[in-house]
Amino acid sequence: MNPSLFECAVAATAFKLLLFPAYKSTDFEVHRNWLAITHSLPVEEWYYEKTSEWTLDYPPFFAAFEWTLSQVARLFDPEMLKVENLGYDSIQAVYFQRLSVIFTELLLVYALHKYIRTTSPFPRGHLLNKFRYIQTSPETTKRSSYAAALSILFSPGLLIIDHIHFQYNGFLYGILLLSLVLARDPKNHPTQLLFSGISFAALLCFKHIYLYLAPAYFVYLLRAYCLGESIVDIKWSNLIKLGGSVLAVFGVAFGPFVYWGQGRQLLARLFPFSRGLCHAYWAPNVWALYSVLDRVLIIVAPKFNLPINATALHSTTRGLVGDTTFAVLPPIHPRTTFLLTLAFQLLSLLPLFTSPSPTNFLSAVTLSAYASFLFGWHVHEKAILLILLPFSLLALKDRRYLTAFRPLAVAGHVSLFPLLFTEQEWAGKVVYTALWLLVFLTTFDRLAPAASGRRAWLLDRFSGAYIALGVVVVGYASGVHGWIWGGRWEFVPMMVVSAYCAVGVLGSWVGFSYLYFVA
Template sequence: MARIVSLFKSSPLNDFLIPFRKAQNQWVARYIIIVFALIVRSAVGIGPYSGEATPPMYGDFEAQRHWMEITNHLPISEWYFYDLQYWGLDYPPLTAYHSWLMGKLGSFIDPSWFALNTSRGLETADLKSYLRITALIAELAIYIPAVQMFTRWMGRYYRKVTTIDQTIISAAILYQPVLIIIDHGHFQYNSVMLGLSLLAVVHLLYDNYCLAAILYVLSFSFKQMGLYYAPIFFFYMLSACTWSSDTHSFDLQRLISIGLCVIVTLGVQIAPFLIFGGLGQPQQILIRMFPFDRGLFEDKVANFWCATNIVIKYKKLFTSEQLKAMSLALTLLGILPSSLVIFFNRRKELIAWCLASCSMAFYLFSFQVHEKTILLPWMPIVLLLNEVDPDVISMVCWFCNVALFSMWPLLKRDNLIIQYFVLGVLSNWLMGNLSWIRRFLRMIKLPVKYRDLATPVLPHNWFWSLVIVTSYLAASALHIADAFVQPPRSLPHIWIIGNVVLSFGCFMLFWLWCNYKIFVMCTTPESKLKTN
């Protein structure tokens, strides 16, 4: 059996879990990492949230609460039409049903939390606790099991690693701060959409195509950004029908069954709106889900359009229709390599890589991207921690740190500054990425207890090591400037722009590296990959 544990040698994460190495079943270790993960998320939830005490619109916390309010008091025909100038419902039907259920359960505790119109801006401690608990339960029920199931499959059937190594990798994924600080700090339910997508991936690994299709439809039916993964799911399943491993020919029955699962899953969700609201409901739902009238980008985000807008003023030079066409063309070009690879080279170990490349292309080039959208490429990228390759793990850690840094302006606005720094340090410390401090202390002759340095910290390639170190130094400089240097009046957003440009450059380089790795894997025999 391969041993992943050596890749985290001398790291705190390894030290915490290595006593369970000899256990036949790792259930105790798994429960320990889950309990600790919930404690960390609960601690973050004690802090501020999006829009706290900032009337009249407040923020995402109020948006989620308001959707529970309107779905519990209005007929379904009005859900997507009611008071759109406030926090009108703009997520797909599954989110609406979820809001209805959470509002119904919460109303049993205290009906005033979701009283129509009179509860707007409510920020009581018990309401906050209730909503925070619902976010915890959602992640515990969907995302956390999906992570463990994926890691278990990769460990058993692909890399052939021990159960303790699988547990360590699961912990490394669950303690990454990006999802924690958005769902349990800023406040959203992204873990539901990401967890359903990951469960769909797991069932692709087990060749359960119909169940995978149902779960993936539920994923983007909860949050439309789940469509970032659509090309990979589509071409993987189409490939499974075109070159069936069972019949070695086109499998029409499989294609029909997958298609029916997709249609029925969507139909069941839309049917109540059609029955009680009429034929105009689907159009209104789509208009609310895809607000193209908001423009190329709404806020400063580390993608191609916002970063290059510093030089090229797109909104002045091009019409909205031209920008939509340009964005579509670049996005299609960006997702093409991963889509073609997964169709013509349907290998299960390529799924996470292709999902990472495809969703990263959407983030970089598509229309109307938000800072939080980095969660979409982040999810498949953290799954790459399952690779038995210290260089890959180093690159993934770098990406996760940059992803957290890219959300700094948003998190600062939410007053999540302490949570941002504590989670960033905690995750890197657990992974062993701060072991270089011990080396530095030894160099200056401070009395530090001798201990092996943890790996990995930097990749072996000198170019990527230089890129990573330079980006960390630049990010640190921007943080120091943001804290102590007043920006000039002519450039009031200079530090935010610096964040956008630096993060975009890192994301672009990572996307190119990801596509290179996919090319290498496609040209390497599968048997050799498993033994490396």
Template sequence: MLNVHNLNYSSSRTLLFQRFSVIFMDVLFVYAVRECCKCIDGKKVGKELTEKPKFILSVLLLWNFGLLIVDHIHFQYNGFLFGLMLLSIARLFQKRHMEGAFLFAVLLHFKHIYLYVAPAYGVYLLRSYCFTANKPDGSIRWKSFSFVRVISLGLVVFLVSALSLGPFLALNQLPQVFSRLFPFKRGLCHAYWAPNFWALYNALDKVLSVIGPRGFLRCLTLCALSSFMFGWHVHEKAILLAILPMSLLSVGKAGDASIFLILTTTGHYSLFPLLFTAPELPIKILLMLLFTIYSISSLKTLFRKEKPLFNWMETFYLLGLGPLEVCCEFVFPFTSWKVKYPFIPLLLTSVYCAVGITYAWFKLYVSVLIDSAIGKTKKQ
């Protein structure tokens, strides 16, 4: 299995090891979801268990369609990594800042993609941990800055980094590590364009050639989604980095629920090309339909006394995913373009999903600005 020349290696033992190792590592993800559900206070409606925000949130996280197919069918260990991220978020909500910082530092050295959300962690820890007191109006009391706390945070990050990168430094292999972590020698986009800003840019370029803690969580999600939108050589799976934290926000406000549903439906559909064999087609369609229907129905129930979660334009766009799937999976294979232009389905999927994800990013950005302005007005 470790022979790099043996690309077609396969055995029942290998499959069992891979599948059960993913399942075993998901124990951490389940525990992290449990801890997050303790911290998140959503909208309180109804006495039924299925209408409680914590139940809805646990289902949205534990049965996340994208995470399910990426880990258990496509085969990766994202559940374990997202477990570390959610657990670090929970610890920050619980005011256990050092534990949260330690968990995030460990997470960052497992996979560098989480560097995208590091600014949110840095600002929040500086504001909520390194400054120990506020003025009566809620602004920072600058004299309360604690050098001891800054040094303790720095020490935690340094020790984790030393343990992780020390062996590479000793063997003079750090340049090789960084060349793999930050592949600027590769193209701006992955072979299958992640449905982000650059997908829209590339499509336009081709056409023109022819013609508080919750505030921290919101900022973390915005960092993740902005990095996905404008990042270099982004993989389509990176959308999960924004979808999962957005799940935590979705049970609190109707506006966040709307953004979550647009983002998760579009983002999950953009993962369809990962499963490209005929036997996987009905599986991925059924799983996504089940998750999407539950997400929409449960959040509609939670916010039934407020305005509809979608306007007509958003509804029309999301329904358009159906004809797109029919076109890509059932019509295109029987056309003469299949041989000459085999990447058209990937192009259509990427560009169509990029529109929805860009729209969700814009709505989230506006909501952050509006909430910030409202918060300042209330303080005054």
């Protein structure tokens, strides 16, 4: 008998409790500092405080979230709430912050519960059918929705980023998943679309990275909730309710700061374009491949008399965080990344506009995440979850989708390995990720229905070869390079991992785009 989602959540929590002494990144200090800022200072000073280099740079709802946590944190250790206590990490502080991630992640568990319930068919007369939100889906079975939910619950990405490296993505993705679930049945429950839009607006006020998904939400809610069968058939009542609700959410979040004349300061904190193009080599996107190509061209440039920008030889294309300059290739500007991202996002919105189905909506959300990750400015490696989580809900649609999902699952998780660079965590991250890939990709392969059309033969071969190559890449980056070269070429392993993962994400995007636009 399969364990329930609740039993799995308890088991996952027990495992996460064992990780309390594990490595923690500077993000631990970031959030401790934000606890101190929001607890110790008046609201109007939150976005000006700069005692620490880790200044508050999330939207106001997340700042309020930190303030709420700080009311409990003072019961654990009041010293952690002093702004001047930089780098403070007492046992009490560590336990509180680790526990706060686990506790707030319960929202994700609830969202997964809702996801399973709204996709699982129940017998006629079943008690759960009496609730309005319960709907059966012909595309999904109880077993497949359960498997997809467990793959997210036990995600190595969330484990590495939240429970070791340290962040609150489980809580935030819980809001996103709830919003996606609410948007799944627009014909029978149109009011849920309104709540979907409201919850997504609230999510944007928690973390603005979700702006990447906003175009898909805008088009879907406009077509499915605000317009009738024709684009000239405007449902004014729905338009006013949705527009007013979204404006109200943003008004509550940003209104006070605009009233205090802090709008410009807040925007400067939220959108620091002074940062470079690449967030080191760890984000596996187009610009990582561009950076690798630049380093290769430096070697061959003398043979072909190519000009070299000498000041760029020690830039962030070597794997460090900072401004990015290129030695041989032309520079990339923020406007270029914005236009590329917008262009590919707009392409994905065309089928959604003409056919605003829940499946097309989830596909457009996934493709919007792909475009922003692959072509965006200063993309963090952790943003791969923006693609992985919504795609997880589509991976079992049929075997072609699963084939496109496989390289993403491998690349997305392997790309997070450099976040945990200490020896103590090496075995844990590799073994846990390998087990997750083995269990869930095997399970998905067994559950995914046969494709309704011609199988993507080339993508299937690419997927198999790519997974096999991953073993070689991880082995080389983890030890073989050091054994061969010692301390020389210290950034090559990171370059190899980044390039390998970028190829996987790019190949997955191509395959998914083919299925969305052509198949």
